[in-house]
Amino acid sequence: MSRSLFSVLFLSLWATLRLCRADQPPFLRDELYNEAERGRFVYQTFKTSELQPPRWNMMSPFNKCDDGSYFFMTTRGNIPDSTFYIMDHDGSMVWGPDHHYGETYNFQVQKYKGEPVLVFWAGDDSIGGHGEGKYYMLDKHYVEIKTVSGGAGIRADLHSFSITEDNHAIFTGYEVIPHDLTEVGRPADSYIWESLFQEIDIETGDVVFEWRASEHFPFLDAYVNPNQATRNDPWDFFHINMVEKDADGNFLVSTRYGRCVLYVDGKTGEILWRLGGKRNSFKDLSGGLATTFLGQHDAHWYKGHEYITMFDNHGDWFHTIEDESKGHMIKVDLAQMTANLTASYVHPDHILSTSQGSMQVLPNENVLIGYGFNGAFTEYTWDGDAICDAYFEPRQRMGSGDVQSYRDLKFNWTGIPLTNPSIAHENDTLYVSWLGSTKTRSWLLQDSDAADGVFKSVLTTPKKGFETEYDLPSGKRMRQYVRAIAVDEGGTQLSISPPVDLSDPSLIWTGEVPTSTHEDEHAHEDSDDDEEDHAHGYARMREDLEDVQILLILGILAIISAFLIVFMTFGCRSLGIRRLRSEKDAVLGGFKDDGVVRRMWEGAKSWIPGRKRSWRDYAGGG
Ligand SMILES: *[C@@H]1O[C@H](CO)[C@@H](O)[C@H](O)[C@H]1NC(C)=O
Ligand SMILES: *[C@@H]1O[C@H](CO)[C@@H](O)[C@H](O)[C@H]1NC(C)=O
Ligand SMILES: *[C@@H]1O[C@H](CO)[C@@H](O)[C@H](O)[C@H]1NC(C)=O
Numbered sequence: 289m290s291r292s293l294f295s296v297l298f299l300s301l302w303a304t305l306r307l308c309r310a311d312q313p314p315f316l317r318d319e320l321y322n323e324a325e326r327g328r329f330v331y332q333t334f335k336t337s338e339l340q341p342p343r344w345n346m347m348s349p350f351n352k353c354d355d356g357s358y359f360f361m362t363t364r365g366n367i368p369d370s371t372f373y374i375m376d377h378d379g380s381m382v383w384g385p386d387h388h389y390g391e392t393y394n395f396q397v398q399k400y401k402g403e404p405v406l407v408f409w410a411g412d413d414s415i416g417g418h419g420e421g422k423y424y425m426l427d428k429h430y431v432e433i434k435t436v437s438g439g440a441g442i443r444a445d446l447h448s449f450s451i452t453e454d455n456h457a458i459f460t461g462y463e464v465i466p467h468d469l470t471e472v473g474r475p476a477d478s479y480i481w482e483s484l485f486q487e488i489d490i491e492t493g494d495v496v497f498e499w500r501a502s503e504h505f506p507f508l509d510a511y512v513n514p515n516q517a518t519r520n521d522p523w524d525f526f527h528i529n530m531v532e533k534d535a536d537g538n539f540l541v542s543t544r545y546g547r548c549v550l551y552v553d554g555k556t557g558e559i560l561w562r563l564g565g566k567r568n569s570f571k572d573l574s575g576g577l578a579t580t581f582l583g584q585h586d587a588h589w590y591k592g593h594e595y596i597t598m599f600d601n602h603g604d605w606f607h608t609i610e611d612e613s614k615g616h617m618i619k620v621d622l623a624q625m626t627a628n629l630t631a632s633y634v635h636p637d638h639i640l641s642t643s644q645g646s647m648q649v650l651p652n653e654n655v656l657i658g659y660g661f662n663g664a665f666t667e668y669t670w671d672g673d674a675i676c677d678a679y680f681e682p683r684q685r686m687g688s689g690d691v692q693s694y695r696d697l698k699f700n701w702t703g704i705p706l707t708n709p710s711i712a713h714e715n716d717t718l719y720v721s722w723l724g725s726t727k728t729r730s731w732l733l734q735d736s737d738a739a740d741g742v743f744k745s746v747l748t749t750p751k752k753g754f755e756t757e758y759d760l761p762s763g764k765r766m767r768q769y770v771r772a773i774a775v776d777e778g779g780t781q782l783s784i785s786p787p788v789d790l791s792d793p794s795l796i797w798t799g800e801v802p803t804s805t806h807e808d809e810h811a812h813e814d815s816d817d818d819e820e821d822h823a824h825g826y827a828r829m830r831e832d833l834e835d836v837q838i839l840l841i842l843g844i845l846a847i848i849s850a851f852l853i854v855f856m857t858f859g860c861r862s863l864g865i866r867r868l869r870s871e872k873d874a875v876l877g878g879f880k881d882d883g884v885v886r887r888m889w890e891g892a893k894s895w896i897p898g899r900k901r902s903w904r905d906y907a908g909g910g
């Protein structure tokens with residue numbers, strides 16, 4: 289008992305004394321970053337993952353906006369890897385896909401059949417500025433469960449996708465169709481980009497509803513002049529970029545080139561009213577500010593029909609009103625048909641984004657704005673004060689399109705990956721990560737003399753960032769093979785990495801399932817659908833951990849007692865402070881008798897050789 293107590297005590301002290309680091313931290317108001325001196329895209333690299341997520345420049349740190357949720361962003365532009373990430377409020381990566389899906393947009397959490405799912409669009413975005421591709425749906429294990437590509441020959445476009453409570457998908461689509469454009473001075477045999485949206489039953493793929501802009505929206509109401517309007521270069525007159533179905537079964541539709549938000553009857557397709565644009569239906573109580581926007585994105589209802597929110601780009605490829613984009617909170621009264629701009633969200637650095645962007649009203653009524661064409665996102669109070677702000681593109685390069693993210697959103701998410709943690713070893717540093725795990729709080733390191741031998745717990749170290757770095761002590765006290773076990777907040781062991789061979793510095797494991805060891809063969813089996821089974825598989829290891837925890841607590845108690853005992857026996861006696869002494873007696877409760885104290889001290893001293901022996905035994909293998 290005393291041997292293992294002291295070894296664990298020592299190991300835990302050793303663990304806390306060793307340097308434990310995370311990935312590189314985000315920058316804080318870094319001038320070199322903003323002047324692009326650190327590169328046009330500043331990113332992280334890891335030993336245990338190929339992913340290269342952005343390293344943020346916190347202009348105002350996001351940790352004060354941390355509500356336990358995560359960021360969902362899709363970085364692309366002139367960057368090495370156009371892909372998407374889940375990040376936390378410290379700017380650490382949580383998850384990114386393990387393969388390239390193409391250009392990706394619109395990454396978010398939605399609910400399908402009552403379960404949270406990851407959805408994103410991926411495909412070829414070079415087609416007509418809106419792209420052709422499909423939506424992917426991933427479950428909490430990051431397993432693809434569905435793709436939605438549109439019905440009746442239409443490919444889902446990247447702009448908008450939502451899942452209704454009856455598990456229908458509502459999304460935008462584009463189609464080149466011939467159309468008579470004589471009313472706008474173009475030939476009768478012209479072509480347009482039809483803007484449309486569909487509602488489909490995800491299960492069957494059946495189209496439940498389809499709406500086409502050219503059937504309801506007059507060409508003359510568009511703010512964009514016709515181009516050649518040929519088959520190869522059709523006229524994009526409407527540019528749908530958002531559609532949302534409400535509880536009444538009607539649709540809110542945003543048209544970029546119509547500069548308005550439409551309310552579309554869910555049965556007839558008729559436009560019931562318009563906010564903004566050439567045929568605005570609302571009386572503007574804000575002197576025009578509530579109904580004048582340009583190139584807007586991400587329009588939503590908020591609080592039933594009380595507000596319409598949107599990211600007003602205040603500009604598009606062809607025009608700008610002012611030199612800054614802003615989020616809008618517009619209070620609408622559908623009985624009086626009035627609109628009032630109750631708040632605006634303007635970036636302190638006056639960022640203007642001529643495309644993309646998002647506005648999300650969070651559950652705590654803060655407002656998160658993503659700057660789309662520019663690598664920046666900012667959280668505001670309801671009233672419009674910017675409280676958290678981060679760049680993932682140098683300020684000086686904004687406007688270049690180097691680093692974009694269609695939308696930047698926040699969602700709660702629980703990810704339970706089916707892969708194992710990854711471990712790597714280089715220059716006496718261990719690197720440990722588990723891509724996609726949101727529950728891991730610490731790492732239990734174990735060592736063994738053989739890759740398939742019995743592994744013994746060495747120490748626990750807190751998880752830091754995405755990839756926890758742990759410096760091995762010089763003199764190699766760990767045995768040759770080391771593996772890491774992901775441990776959650778309650779001390780449950782979640783998954784085990786393959787072993788890494790400390791004697792082979794070139795060996796970098798990347799989370800492949802190793803051949804099972806006799807000690808934990810159940811632990812490698814994935815029993816994701818059966819948590820009981822899962823728990824059973826780890827029962828043995830959890831017992832080990834509980835032992836370690838109990839021993840740790842005992843160890844710490846022993847240190848404290850030893851300290852007090854030493855102080856009492858030597859400190860008090862030599863100082864002769866009686867009053868202090870009696871206070872200490874009180875603290876120590878029953879241990880008033882000097883004889884008892886001395887006997888305990890002798891006992892404690894006698895443990896020390898045992899400790900040393902056990903330490904050498906323990907560390908001798910390396
Ligand atoms: C419009 O909103 C502003 C800001 O909330 C408010 O001060 C003003 O009273 C509102 N105007 C009307 C007519 O309701
Ligand atoms: C995430 O969950 C927490 C706890 O329930 C909640 O307070 C917070 O508002 C949620 N955040 C988001 C973005 O949904
Ligand atoms: C490991 O050491 C080599 C040689 O000194 C060095 O080139 C390399 O950068 C080091 N790796 C890390 C991760 O520090």
